[in-house]
């Protein structure tokens with residue numbers, strides 16, 4: 001059986017599993033970025049507060065791209081927070097005060113997770129000849145690697 005993208009159904013299901021796993025992670029990370037954006041305190045507030053907003057807007061865009069890629073593959077994206085929490089290995093962040101140093105450590109830890117998960121997506125897409133998803137993954141990988149450099153430079 002073939003789909004919109006002329007890939008085997010089993011191939012699209014294997015890739016969709018990885019995409020849905022990233023979709024779950026990105027929802028948790030979207031929450032992390034808000035927890036930090038809202039609760040940040042300290043002398044670097046203005047810069048970091050603004051940068052966190054740019055990042056959560058970026059992740060929101062990626063969430064939509066990911067869900068639409070799953071639909072292009074002929075499958076369905078997960079839509080409930082229950083599924084996201086069950087699927088992702090990431091924990092939510094509590095609403096409390098964070099300083100810029102702690103925010104940077106948490107963002108870097110999420111970026112390491114994102115980079116590893118996207119590499120895994122690219123590998124799975126490659127194994128199944130899904131160049132469209134692999135290319136989407138490579139584009140995200142470049143963005144996250146650049147963000148990792150920014151935050152690591154900020155941390156000194």
Ligand SMILES: [Fe+2]
Nearest residue numbers: 037038049053
């Ligand atoms: Fe805001």
